[in-house]
């Protein structure tokens with residue numbers, strides 16, 4: 265008798281119905297991959313191993329036999345992502361954005377090193393902070409490390425301009441000059457505006473300091489030419505998630521655009537950081553799915569990313585004009601896929617996010633500048649990548665803004681939300 269999985273299937277069917285047809289999904293780190301991306305994930309690759317690099321030109325780079333077709337797909341994914349981003353180096357093996365960051369930390373940093381990165385209250389990802397992989401580069405079992413301890417990493421934060429949403433390039437250069445870090449990390453999770461990569465990277469080069477750009481959130485916007493292009497502005501590595509604005513499977517990537525000399529100096533750190541650092545076998549069934557998403561972005565990336573940014577700006581403006589305050593008004597709210605909304609006066613982030621979920625609008629609560637308690641944040645982070653993929657445009661953003669505005673104030677708009685979503689269930693840009 266086969267194992268009964270009907271209860272599991274029922275739960276999945278409910279999830280699919282709820283999140284694919286009823287809810288308006290506005291989590292900035294999420295997306296729905298295309299049918300083709302999903303279809304190619306269910307193959308024999310799911311049970312295989314392929315550590316190392318693909319065998320190439322008769323050279324053995326794998327630690328396992330039986331990898332000929334996996335090698336073919338990995339070579340294609342590697343070469344085609346290089347073409348998409350117009351860069352020189354790629355590692356497609358990290359299994360997520362965090363694993364890509366971990367690879368750089370493991371491969372490049374040593375105990376006692378110093379880094380400069382975004383703090384979490386400036387929107388930085390937790391992996392950049394004291395409890396993340398950068399802050400705790402080396403751990404001893406059973407020992408909790410103090411910042412600056414010999415086997416940890418000294419953390420300094422990127423100074424911000426008074427509006428709190430931009431890194432202050434001049435002050436950053438002064439900090440780098442003072443603390444002489446081994447690594448500078450830019451990019452973040454609440455990521456509304458580009459970072460001053462060109463200015464900071466130019467200074468870092470004079471001091472021989474590499475710059476890591478964490479493009480987890482904005483990878484798809486970079487691919488579509490609608491956000492800064494950090495590797496062409498001078499960043500050493502860019503890490504990214506391949507499932508946020510980049511609408512692929514849940515994986516990660518490291519990219520570089522190094523000349524031969526820089527490659528010798530900085531690429532081996534990424535390479536050994538990935539394997540045997542942060543990944544061994546790398547969830548092979550999702551690798552062909554990455555290749556599909558790369559091709560989709562080659563064909564539709566520019567159009568898709570441009571519509572995402574237009575939608576985010578339009579949602580920001582509509583909410584703000586209705587009277588639900590959106591951050592960074594003086595800068596046009598955003599240049600990315602997300603906006604930050606201040607809901608402090610309606611019960612703050614946690615409560616309002618729950619209220620929105622009761623109305624089938626899915627967002628996450630987020631700290632805003634000046635918030636001290638992460639459990640009581642005053643904001644919401646709202647991303648439009650997924651709903652843009654399902655065809656929502658600026659006009660639909662206007663309708664959505666009104667529903668959000670009402671739901672935030674306690675009105676029940678669930679039926680209208682479901683009706684709005686029902687008009688946008690067919691995927692575009694595929």
Ligand SMILES: Cc1ncc(COP(=O)(O)O)c(C=O)c1O
Nearest residue numbers: 293360361362389452453480505
């Ligand atoms: C800036 C940043 N880096 C890294 C990550 C981790 O990415 P992943 O979830 O793909 O591991 C995130 C997650 O949202 C992020 O915001």
